[in-house]
Amino acid sequence: MEMSSGTKIAxxxxxxxxxxxxxxxxxxxxLGYVIPPPHLRSLADWYLKTALNPYLKYFTVNSPEAVTSIVWDYRGLDTLFETTVFFLAIIGSIALMRGIHIDVKELKECCPTGMSPIVKTVTRVTVGMILAVSASxxxxxxxxxxxxxxGGATAAVAPLLVMVVFSLYFVSxxxxxxxxxxxxxxxxLLGIAFTAFAALIIGYAFSTHAYVFQNQPKAEAPxxxxxxxxxxxxxxxxxxxxxxEFFAVAAGFTIVFLLLSIPEVIVKKHSGVSEE
Amino acid sequence: MAGIEQQVTTFTLIMFPIYILAFTLYIIRAVKGPTIPDTVLAIDAMTYDLAAFLVILSIFFRSPILIPTAIVLALWVYALDVYVSKYLESKEMGG
Amino acid sequence: MVMPDWLSNLSVWVGEIMIGVGVVSDVIAAIGMLRFPNFFVRLHAATIGTIWGAFLPLVGVAILSVGADYLGSYRWFMGGGALITAVLILILGPAGSHALARAAYRSKAAKVEPKCVDHLEEHIRGEERDRNA
Amino acid sequence: MRNVIATPETLTYGVLALLGLISLVGTYLAIVEKDLLKAVLFSAIQSTAYAFIFYLLMAPDIVLVYVPVAVGLYPAIVLFLIKKTERFEGDGNE
Known part of the structure; x- marks a missing residue:
């Protein structure tokens, strides 16, 4: 039942x-809710003091950006598992579309048109800018x-835009x-794993202690x-x-959009569903 | 040099409510908009103005790290335009 | 590099005037967006909103930041960022409006309503006839 | 006497409240709307308001991750899926 506009406004x-x-x-x-005090808490103070501090040799991350140093150093393992969740979702979508592949000839017969020349020209100019911004x-x-x-989410919009404006046929x-x-x-993903184990490998080579996900030298693990x-x-x-992470995320999103933008006719043909 | 700082800050503070007024009017059109293109057009114009406003605000807050957000916002609203036009115009999104 | 006082004052004034003009046209565009009768008329208001309401103040910020000595050397970064955003909006805004208008016309989502003669409709019909023939 | 109404802090808090209300309206309309294309656009209003809120809370990291995902990628995914299924939400008894 359609809601009337009066009900919506109410x-x-x-x-x-x-x-x-x-x-x-x-x-x-x-209501018994206590608003947290606005001053700096001790944990935040610790992060701000150690993120870039050459004098605290065994505690610093050597990065002026506190958020990135928290994400990839202080709680690096947590971020690793978050990334795993994201890639499991992408693997799930690939598994859903199994048996359906992109065939350039079929696409050419189906719909190789795209949008108007003005939009195409502007997109041609902007795709380079998008990639530059994302790399930066x-x-x-x-x-x-x-x-x-x-950066990866930003870069993934570039192939998506080309796919929408120029058609999937052009992209493939x-x-x-x-x-x-x-x-x-x-x-x-392999690069992320290798970087996580890099300090361990170096430590093994120099026969000293080292940790997984280690960035800067620590006490006991120099x-x-x-x-x-x-x-x-x-x-x-x-x-x-x-x-x-930039390459992995950009490529992961692009896979999903490549699979989603396959025309419905081809999907039905490949998966054996007959037209109603 | 304190004169310039005071002048720019006061000027930005005066601009603040006017921008907010314009955004509210755009939002009203976006919510009312009888057809789909009306809504998209209102969101579009509002977000380009928002990008300009974010740059002005980062002068006001004196923090250069806030500048890239405006570039990103301006880029993605164009993407939203293109998606909706493609949806309206053609039979397949990837075609 | 130290800038003479009159130059930085001038750039701040010019920048502020540009921002002021931009804000006023922004409000005008918003009122037009609200009051105009249908989509194809509202496109005019949207043009004012994007070019005069966003492009002009961004260029104004770029000029203003040159004279705003209190920001330190970061003001070049801020001015450059503002200029890049301005160029992006100058390219993207009209293209987005064009795509939207074209799609609205072709899909008949919005009605073309003060209209005397419609050459585009005849053109599209001719194209369709050629395709069918 | 110092003017306490028009300080940057009060203006920022007022704008935060206004943006919160706008995002609330956008979310509500996106939920009740039967035309799914319009619902996507209402949720784009909500995303824009949230991007501005994150900006005012001085979290440019979140803005940079939120804007591509909520304005660039999420409407695209939903629009692709609406194109493959149906635009208008039915009652389920037709």
Whole structure:
């Protein structure tokens, strides 16, 4: 049953009033809710003091960006498992579309049109800008806000935009295929795993102690990745994590969109569902 | 140099409510919009203005790290436009 | 590099005037968006909103940040970011509006309503006839 | 006497409250709307308001991850799926 516009407006107004009254009551100190004090807590203070501090050699991450150093160093294992969840979802969508493949000839017969020439030209100009912005977000992840996931999600919009504006046929004709993206994604994941074990391998080679997910030297484990490379601050493992996560996330999203944008006719033909 | 700082800050503070007024009007059109293109157009115009406002605000807050958000916002609203036009125009999203 | 006082004052003034004009056109565009009768008329308001309401203040911020010495050397970064955003909006805004208008016309989602003669409709019909023939 | 109404803090908090209400309205309309295409657009309003909220709370990291996902990728996924199924939500008894 379609809701009338009067009912909708009444719903909106009542929700706004209820929320405002609740917020005012809490702000005035009612309802037993205690608003946390606005001053800096000791944990945040610790992160801010150790994120970039060359004098505390065994505690620092050597990265001026506190968020990225928390995400990939202080709680690196947590981020690893979050990434695993994301890639399990992508594996699930690939498994759902099994048996359906992208065939350039079939696509050419089906729908190779795309949108108007103005949109095509503008998209041609913007795709380069999108990739530049995403690379900047990902590779400066340890210096400015941003990081691997942010950069990857940004970069994934570029092939998606080309797919929507120029058609899937154009994309697959120019060599963007599901297998290539899977390879890129796997390479990114392997890179993340290798970076996680890098300190352990170095420690084994020099026969000292080392930890998984170790970035800078710690007490009892004096190995670590260099904080400065070619006179630039690279923050040890952080830049590698960001770089590999960037490729893995961008390729993962692109696989999903490649599979989703296959025309319905071809999907039905490949999966053996007859037309109604 | 304190004169310039005071001047810019006061100017931005005066601009603040006017921008918010414009955003509210755009939102009203976006919610009312009788057809789909009306809604998209209102969201579109609002978000481009929002990107401009974010840059002005980062001058106001004196923090350069807030600048990239405006670039990202301006890029993705174009993507939203393109998706909806493609949806309306053609039979298949990937075609 | 130290900038003379009159130059930084001038750039701040020019930037503020550009931002002010932009804000006023933004409000005008919002009112137009609200008051105009249908989609194809509202496109005009959206144009004012994107170019005069977003592009102009961004260029204004870029000029203003040159003179705003109190921001330190980061002001070049901020001005550059503002300029890049301005160029992006200048390219993307009209293209997005065009895509939307074209899709709205072709899918008949919005009605073309003060209309005397519609050459585009005849053109599309001719195309369809050619395809069928 | 110092003006306490128009300080940056009060303005920021007021705008945060307004944006919160706008996002609430957008979410409510997205839930009750039967036309799924319109629901996507209402949720885009909510995303934009949230992006601005995160900006005002000085979290550019979150803005950078939220805007591509909520404005660039999520509407695309939903629109692809609506295109493959049906645009109007039915009652289920037709």
């Amino acid at each position: 719903g909106v107004v009542s929700m706004v009033i209820v929320t405002s009254v609740l917020a005012l009551a809490i702000a005035a100190g009612g 977000i990902a590779l400066h992840g340890h210096l400015t806000p941003g990081g691997g996931f942010q 004709k120019h060599g963007l295929s599901e297998e290539k993206m899977l390879t890129l994604r796997t390479a990114g 190995v670590g990745l260099p904080a400065y490379m070619f006179n630039a601050l690279t923050s040890g493992t952080l830049i590698f994590f960001n770089l590999f």
